[in-house]
Amino acid sequence: MATPGAHVGDAHRLSEVAAALAAPTRAAMACLLLAGTAHTGRELARHVGVAPSTASEHLAHLLDAGLLAVEVQGRHRYYRLADAEVAALLERMLTALPEPPSVAELPGPRLPAGMAFARSCYDHLAGRLGVALHDRLVELDAIRVGPDATTLTEGGVAVLADMGVTAARERTRPLVRPCLDWSQRRHHLAGTVGARLLTTLLERRWLLRNTTRPRELRLSRTGRDGLRAHLGIEVS
């Protein structure tokens, strides 16, 4: 797929709705309306503790942002959330939630194509292939990325052993460790397991070193087939 990469124009709308909720007074009003009920401006003013005139301005702001709808009935104006979507959005902002994003490019320092695809980073694998491998292992729940540590699961041990990769725990460094890839700007796999993985792939001749640039790596046909068979990875 073409990298979507969130066009900058989107940011305008984002800041618009965010700004509408940025003032604590407006946020409090929105929370009150989150109950799904409609209220007059005066009521909301009383409950958030501001003058009716102030509340009126805030409500106009929320209205402009498309978060509220108003229903006139005689001399009363009943404000409510615009629709269920904004209600769901508010509830979401009050908590937090799942689903990871997709990869994209952006400028980033230029790099020879072969190096960008795969290269060794000290003792482990980097480049697009390294990142893809890392992501796939996360998908397979072979490794779990925590807030400040990445761990190898029992299933992960099996998956890797299946590929001929075994690693004993060492005192000096962790089994698995995320390493920020400076060309991809995403994590690839380092640590003892990351190192053993690279050496194994080289031993099996799934990966071949470039003769002139030793850090650059090339994926052999058997390597391509092996990755597809063992991990279900389709390399680009």
Place this chain on the structure above:
Amino acid sequence: MATPGAHVGDAHRLSEVAAALAAPTRAAMACLLLAGTAHTGRELARHVGVAPSTASEHLAHLLDAGLLAVEVQGRHRYYRLADAEVAALLERMLTALPEPPSVAELPGPRLPAGMAFARSCYDHLAGRLGVALHDRLVELDAIRVGPDATTLTEGGVAVLADMGVTAARERTRPLVRPCLDWSQRRHHLAGTVGARLLTTLLERRWLLRNTTRPRELRLSRTGRDGLRAHLGIEVS
């Protein structure tokens, strides 16, 4: 269930994250990071068109709000979104979405208990029962609430006919019309169908008029059973 009703304290956190995204510059930065890649402050500064010092302050703000994470590598500091949850939240704010909220009380003008439960509003049913009926019909896709009009579906015609409610289209008013309930602050069902529904429920003696306050209505035992059988409504 007890009415949750979004405590006001929640509004603080809401405004905090909203304020973090309220500045267009910060929103643009967040959109760039939405790609899932990590970037240095200088890069982001260049892309959003501000001085590095300004970008640094913005990034610190986003960091404080918990939306970003930073990874130091040598003299570089790579910023990325804190986790997949904030990425999903951002994507959500850039679009919109479903799921209706729940009912709650708040102050509202006081009202005799019986009137609050069910009463006639001109020629149709109002009060908690009227709102519950309206909501249930929406759930059953018997009526559909649009941005500026509510319509009766074919399935809705069948459901209502099953209860003995039939209504011919008139020139003067729509078949179904939402009417804002001033005790519940939510919509109940008016229009020709709403009127026919009330008269039918009274004819069948599912609803009984209070002798002293004629607008007040009481649900009979057969009415309670009938609503459960026909619409799956459990009245409180």
Place this chain on the structure above:
DNA sequence: GCGACGGTTCGGCCCGCGCCGAACGACCAC
């Protein structure tokens, strides 16, 4: 060591906006 460079902090400017009270307009009741 020294310079170069990425990054943050500091001081200062100025626009924006949250807040109020007062004035104005619309609607209802009498």
Place this chain on the structure above:
DNA sequence: GTGGTCGTTCGGCGCGGGCCGAACCGTCGC
């Protein structure tokens, strides 16, 4: 009509924050 209520608009005040350039700190490379 008059008065009362709900609501918005306007003028004005003061704080907050976005922006920059300059100074400062850490790391890398020589």
